[in-house]
Amino acid sequence: MPLTSQLQTAGLRATPKRLAIGGLLFDGVDRHVTADDVADMARKAGIKVSLATVYNTLNQFVAAGILKRIILDTDRTYFDTNVSDHHHLFYETSGDLLDVPGDSLRIEGLPAAPEGARVRAVEVVIRMSGTPVSTGSTAG
Amino acid sequence: MPLTSQLQTAGLRATPKRLAIGGLLFDGVDRHVTADDVADMARKAGIKVSLATVYNTLNQFVAAGILKRIILDTDRTYFDTNVSDHHHLFYETSGDLLDVPGDSLRIEGLPAAPEGARVRAVEVVIRMSGTPVSTGSTAG
DNA sequence: AATTATTTTAGAACAATTCTACACTGGGCT
DNA sequence: AGCCCAGTGTAGAATTGTTCTAAAATAATT
DSSP: OOHHHHHHHTTOOOOHHHHHHHHHHOSSSOOEEOHHHHHHHHHHTTOOOOHHHHHHHHHHHHHTTSSEEEOOOSSOOEEESOOSSEEEEEETTTOOEEEEEGGGOEEEOOOOOOTTEEEEEEEEEEEEEEOOOSSOOOOO | OOHHHHHHHTTOOOOHHHHHHHHHHOSSSOOEEOHHHHHHHHHHTTOOOOHHHHHHHHHHHHHTTSSEEEOOOSSOOEEESOOSSEEEEEETTTOOEEEEEGGGOEEEOOOOOOTTEEEEEEEEEEEEEEOOOSSSOOOO
């Protein structure tokens, strides 16, 4: 689905800033970015956008379901362009962050949700020390 | 092991403040607390301690391995008196936080750690919507 | 008691994020 | 084309959890 339609479905206008930021993020590659990363990417791409707008836009994308918030760290928020159910391998020393496909892990023994509650998500973070295999990884 | 020895093992003096904060936390009940919670508990118990000391002490306890940092949320850090391997059930609406024993979940398909890296921890957070069963839970 | 190392503290500093309040846009209407 | 106006974008202030700083207090050591 094109970004324009995704935005409209979520009740957001397909404005130039949103399309520009979306264009940086949704190019087919899975990315893990912080708001600052996005601001830098925009600056390098010659897109003039304020940090407030970066934050607003990322939050709107999350609300629209086209971006995912990942919680790994108390002092920065990562956003993931891969919105499918999946997990993360986090190299704490380097900050590298790799996706682990949701269906590659099988979790048994999950407690049943009590009456009136629902499992929204099951998130697995594998925290690693040392360094990842040296590939041009999907680093964060 | 008594707190005094645990502190000494970690190279920390068993000072009155540390013993007092430790006494509030390590009373046999598993607790999830924020720094603010601890400051409040101390105030209510008549222990005069600055917020800076609460932070210092909690961080030292984590370094000493007698307290665990849990990352669930970008805007506050939770500390867990249960330092064994285990997971969390987090009720996002109420903020309730329940422990899930480590051995009650079986995770299959974990990727092998590459050469030079090591799995430090596998953390599972089950995010729930709705409300937990009404017990006097180990809320956070 | 004097000396030295460690701890505690108040308050300043910091950094990520959100808020505020105003300026700007651009699509719909004549 | 020109006018509206709701929605959008922005700078800078505000907020908040946490850490830092530098000085005062305490504890250990001689």
